[in-house]
Amino acid sequence: MPAEKTEYSVGELTHYIKFRLEQDENLQSVSVTGEISNLTRHSSGHLYFTLKDEMASLTSVMFKGNVMQHASLPGNGEKVVVTGDISVYPPRGNYQFIVRTMRRAGLGDLHQQFLELKARLEAEGLFDPARKKALPRFPRKIGLVTSPTGAVIQDIINTLRRRYPHLELVVSPAKVQGSDAVPSLVMAMGRLLKEPGxxxxxxxxGGGSLEDLWPFNEEGLARAIYGYPLPVISAIGHETDFTIADFVADKRASTPTAAAEMAVPEEREIREQLNGAAQALQNSLQYFIHYRRQMVDDYQRRLSQALENKLSQARQELSLLEVKLQAADMRKPLAQGFTYTLLNGQPVTDPAQLKEGDQIETIFQRGKARSTVESTQSFEN
Amino acid sequence: MDSSTFSLETALNQLRETVEKMQMSSLNFDENIRLFREGTEIVKNCRKYLDESELMIRQLIDEEKK
Structure with missing residues (x-):
């Protein structure tokens, strides 16, 4: 800026200030710790807030593009670490902090580690759904790795006992927090492999702070789960907590009780299904037998019917033959002197069939005679 | 009847054939009587087999309930 006193417009001066601030490397890509207040999310998607500590406050903005890269953002009153650049907003004549990334202070380091490890293990394929082992449908014996004290072990034992009383449970106790938790957990898992069946x-x-749950975010445990020959169900912390162990495990349960429900079916339900199937089997067999009996009865009826038909046919033939036989016997009376009379070839049994002048034939045993009727007379009864 | 080799379905087929043969008008009476005897014997065997099967099923069900 020239040494001489010159008159500037407000715009010129402001732009000079903006230029100076944005040129200063100490004010660009800096991380600042502070507490969030006056947080507003504008309809444009940008986030406006003030960062403050005991000494000062800093007007801050996070633009929509950066907001969208954060899965969750802290709220008013939370201590955060933000990274960004100092800039000037000429219309208002104020300087502000343009925030690119934000994380909760304190948790930040662990959270960062978690994200990095998660990304690395995911890239390596440790969370690959295709590598996950299927759970046995009707396990007879299962192992439980957890703290021997506390509500978790009790919840799991109670749920398993209620659902599946015949299950054999092997508890392999382990330390679940602190620096030696990972080796303790890995050893506990190893002991279960020596247990046959x-x-x-x-x-x-159970639930706890991020620090408490930390062993379950350690790479050593993740690799032990990944290389474990048996299916693993993880139930770490509360429903909202996700640990690396949950991602590597073959199944993740939201609570210990849910893990037990996932591990075994409800025995009562299985028994009911089995009984239903047995009943259906009996019914269908009994129906089958009933149906076959009807068939046999039906065939028997048809056999009798067929025989009876033949029988009545035979009876008819027989009576026909009987008539013929009787006709054959007519020759006997002729030998004794009886004759019989025909008119036009038809037998005459009553003189009323005849009238005067009819030509009749009389059959004898050894011949016949032709004659003409003179008169007829019927006997009175 | 040998129940180890008896086949209900085969027997029922034989019965059906026997009835069909008896219904043919060309067959003589003696042949019909013979077929009727044969058919009646098959009916008896079928009933015996069904009775035995039903009994066996009842026993299995009772055993299962114990």
Whole structure:
């Protein structure tokens, strides 16, 4: 700026200030710690807030593009670490902090580690759904890795006992927090492999702070779960907590009780289904037998019917033959002197059939005679 | 009847054939009587087999309930 006193417009001066501030490397890409207040989310998607500490406050803005890259953002009153650049907003004549990233202070380091490890293990394929082992449908023996004290172990034991009373449960106790938790958990899992017949392992821990749950975000445990030959159900912390162990495990349960429900079916339900199936089987067999009986009865009826038809045919033939036989016997009376009379070839049994002048034939045993009727007379009865 | 080799379905087929043969008008009476005897014997065997099967099923069900 020239040494001489010159008159500037407000715009010129403001732009000079903006230029100076934005040129200063100490004010660009800096991280600032402070508490959030006056947080407003504008309809444009930008986030406006003030960062402050005991000494000062800093007007801040996070633009929509950066907001969208954060899964969750802290609220008013929370201590955060933001990274961004100092800039000037000429219309208002104020300087402000343009925030690019924001994380909660304190948790930040662990959270960062968590995200990095998660990204690395995911890229390596440790969370690959295709690598996840299927749970056995009807396990006879399962292992439980958890703290031997506390509500978790009790919840799981109660749920397993209620649902599946015949299950054999092997508890392998482990430390679930602190610096030696990971080796303790890995050893506990290893002990279950020496126990013959274990088909599935539940890895459980109750709720706690991020620091408390931290062993379950350690790479050592993640790799132990990944390389474990048995299916693993994880139930770590509360429903909203997700740990690396949850991502690597074959199944993630939101609570210890849910893990137990996932591990075993309800025995009562299975028994009911089985009974239903047995009943259906009996019914269909009984129906089958009933149906076959009807068929046999029907065939028997048809056999009798067919025979009776033949029988009545035979009877008819027989009576026909009987008539013929009787006709054949007519020759006997002729031998004794009886004759019989025909008119036009038809037998005459009553003189009323005849009238005067009819030509009749009389049959004898050894011949016949032709004659003409003179008169007829019927006998009175 | 040998119940280990008896086949209900085969027997029912034989019965059907027997009835059809008896219904043919060309067959003589003696042949019909013979077929009727044969058919009646098959009916008896079928009933015996069904009775035995039903009994066996009842026993299985009772055993299962124990």
């Amino acid at each position: 274990v088909e599935l392992v539940i890895l459980a821990r």
